[in-house]
Amino acid sequence: AQSVAQPEDQVNVAEGNPLTVKCTYSVSGNPYLFWYVQYPNRGLQFLLKYITGDNLVKGSYGFEAEFNKSQTSFHLKKPSALVSDSALYFCAVRGLTQSKLTFGTGTRLQVTL
Amino acid sequence: DVKVTQSSRYLVKRTGEKVFLECVQDMDHENMFWYRQDPGLGLRLIYFSYDVKMKEKGDIPEGYSVSREKKERFSLILESASTNQTSMYLCASGNSGGSYNEQFFGPGTRLTVL
Numbered sequence: 001a002q003s004v005a006q007p008e009d010q011v012n013v014a015e016g017n018p019l020t021v022k023c024t025y026s027v028s029g030n031p032y033l034f035w036y037v038q039y040p041n042r043g044l045q046f047l048l049k050y051i052t053g054d055n056l057v058k059g060s061y062g063f064e065a066e067f068n069k070s071q072t073s074f075h076l077k078k079p080s081a082l083v084s085d086s087a088l089y090f091c092a093v094r095g096l097t098q099s100k101l102t103f104g105t106g107t108r109l110q111v112t113l
Numbered sequence: 114d115v116k117v118t119q120s121s122r123y124l125v126k127r128t129g130e131k132v133f134l135e136c137v138q139d140m141d142h143e144n145m146f147w148y149r150q151d152p153g154l155g156l157r158l159i160y161f162s163y164d165v166k167m168k169e170k171g172d173i174p175e176g177y178s179v180s181r182e183k184k185e186r187f188s189l190i191l192e193s194a195s196t197n198q199t200s201m202y203l204c205a206s207g208n209s210g211g212s213y214n215e216q217f218f219g220p221g222t223r224l225t226v227l
Contacts, residue, residue, distance in 0.1 A: 034215060043117070043203055043218035090155060100171065101216065105155040
C-alpha cells in the first residue's frame with residue numbers, strides 16, 4: 001500500500017521569508033510524486049512533479065520541491081513567500097505499479113505581512 | 114488549457130434522494146476520477162474510469178456508483194443520499210500512458226445532505 005504524510009496541518013510564514021511544506025511518503029519501488037495547490041472555493045491546481053532525474057524539481061509560481069530518497073521526503077519550498085501563496089497544499093504519491101494517486105491530508109499555508 | 118467542469122458548485126439535497134453529479138472534460142483524456150474532500154482527511158478516491166463504459170472502485174466506493182457513457186463525461190451517482198455524504202466532491206481527468214501524468218481538477222461541488 002502507498003501512503004503520504006503531511007505532518008503539519010498549518011504553516012505560518014511572514015511575507016518575504018522562505019517557506020517549507022513537508023511531505024513524506026511510503027511506496028513500493030520508485031515513486032512518482034506531485035504537489036497540488038487549492039485556493040479557496042477552487043479545485044486543485046497542479047504545481048510540480050518528480051518522475052526521475054534531478055532531485056530538485058521546479059514548478060509553477062516559483063515553487064520547487066526536493067526529492068530525498070533516503071528520507072522518503074518530497075518537501076515543497078519557496079525562497080520568498082507571498083501573501084497570495086496562502087492556500088491549501090496537497091502532496092500526492094503514485095507507485096510505478098499502482099493505478100491510483102494517494103493524497104496527503106493537506107497543509108494550510110498562511111502568509112502574513 | 115485543460116478544462117474540467119462540474120454541473121453544480123453547490124447542491125442541497127434531502128436524505129434518501131438520488132443525486133447526480135456530472136463532470137465534463139474537453140481534452141480527450143482517457144482517465145477520469147471522482148474524489149471527495151473532507152477536512153483532516155484530504156482527498157479520497159471514490160471511483161475512476163480508464164475508458165468509456167469502464168469503471169473501477171477507489172478507496173471509498175460504498176454508497177456511490179458511476180457512469181461513463183461518453184469519453185468526455187463521468188457521472189457520480191448517490192443512489193440514496195445520506196447525511197454522511199455531505200462533502201466536497203472533486204472530479205479530475207488525465208492522460209493515460211503512464212503513472213506520471215498529472216491530473217486536472219474541476220472546481221468542485223459542495224453537496225449538503227439534510
